[in-house]
Amino acid sequence: MIPVCSLEDLPKGESARVATNPPIAVFHTDDGDLYAIDDTCSHQDASLSDGWLEGCLVECPLHAALFDLRTGRPTCLPARRPVRTHRVTVDDGFVHVHLAAEEGSAA
Numbered sequence: 001m002i003p004v005c006s007l008e009d010l011p012k013g014e015s016a017r018v019a020t021n022p023p024i025a026v027f028h029t030d031d032g033d034l035y036a037i038d039d040t041c042s043h044q045d046a047s048l049s050d051g052w053l054e055g056c057l058v059e060c061p062l063h064a065a066l067f068d069l070r071t072g073r074p075t076c077l078p079a080r081r082p083v084r085t086h087r088v089t090v091d092d093g094f095v096h097v098h099l100a101a102e103e104g105s106a107a
């Protein structure tokens with residue numbers, strides 16, 4: 001379980017990058033949902049936490065592939081491979097990420 005930040009430091013519409021290896025991107029959607037995916041785009045070396053959030057999708061800042069935050073799957077080219085998704089919880093107002101590898105549930 002990896003601590004990210006307090007929920008108030010991650011307002012709706014914002015993202016946070018966690019400097020794990022590999023890095024993780026955490027998103028707080030406008031609907032109030034929290035999602036975590038691998039931060040590095042599966043196409044080339046771009047940070048998805050720098051992308052644009054649109055509902056449950058994030059647009060890669062480099063070549064505009066869209067990834068579904070719920071599944072990690074790209075919904076358009078040029079990305080073809082999914083990124084891993086990770087479970088997010090909030091305890092006492094603090095956001096945590098549970099790595100898929102730790103839970104044996106890689107997407």
Ligand code: FES
Binds near residue numbers: 043045061062
């Ligand atoms: S690096 Fe993300 S779409 Fe190319």
